[in-house]
Amino acid sequence: MPRCRASIADFVPHPRYGTTPVRSGFKIPESELRRSYWRLSSDVLFPETALPADTSKQNYAVFPRACYVDVARTCRSCTRRFIFFAREQRYWFETLRFFVDADCVQCPECRRTAHALKRRLRRYADLRAKASLTDAELHRLVDDARYLLEHGTLKNAATVGAIKNLALKRIPRYRGVPALIAALGATRR
Ligand SMILES: [Zn+2]
Known part of the structure; x- marks a missing residue:
């Protein structure tokens, strides 16, 4: 199972959330997070950042996202690493109502x-x-x-x-x- 051993100093800064995972206060076990949405089974993730989702606000075909959690990504354009934050995901999928399978492929810069x-x-x-x-x-x-x-x-x-x-x-x-x-x-x- 992939673990979150990323060194957090080298993430491209996000203008609102910075360069480190944002602790949420919720305690959702990592195994539950990984089962909650197909992409999370192999993602580098930070369990202490997890937020429960309101799936009734999501736009999905078969599988909603039951939780949001900070995940590490590699930018498709500059190949630097960045975090796709749980709070950003909630905004994308509940407020903007992007399709839940949309992924963030570019760093904030x-x-x-x-x-x-x-x-x-x-x-x-x-x-x-x-x-x-x-x-x-x-x-x-x-x-x-x-x-x-x-x-x-x-x-x-x-x-x-x-x-x-x-x-x-x-x-x-x-x-x-x-x-x-x-x-x-x-x-x-
Ligand atoms: Zn980039």
């Missing part, structure tokens, strides 16, 4: 980056769709193009080159312009 990328990409697309841009909007477009390039999300260098040329003509003093030129240069190497 990679999730934050993914959200930021999505937000930036949406704003970038909205700005690109506009017939004309104010200087402030052009600043944002330059910043978004640079950010998305640096994160490997924009592949079309010709489009970004056109944004750079427009920026050089209209807002040559904006400090985001040299940063965009550097990011473009890096993608061409």
Whole structure:
């Protein structure tokens, strides 16, 4: 049976719960936890963090989650270890009503980056769709193009080159312009 021997110092910090398992005050035996939901049979878990679940609030097909418990995960993006906290699970499955078999596959930092990328990409697309841009909007477009390039999300260098040329003509003093030129240069190497 897998045991929770993880060294807790190396978990990616969660903005609300930190880097260590959160004690719940409930005493649910480990064997009961492992039987309570199929995925827990082989997870690295921290029994002292277990919380009983309200399965009537869950969205499930056959098997609900009878308990929530802090479990160790490895981030699919950066391969660092993080904790998927029992309290987070309760929020996911009872408040947001995510399907109970959903799993958390990214650490808090990679999730934050993914959200930021999505937000930036949406704003970038909205700005690109506009017939004309104010200087402030052009600043944002330059910043978004640079950010998305640096994160490997924009592949079309010709489009970004056109944004750079427009920026050089209209807002040559904006400090985001040299940063965009550097990011473009890096993608061409
Ligand atoms: Zn990560």
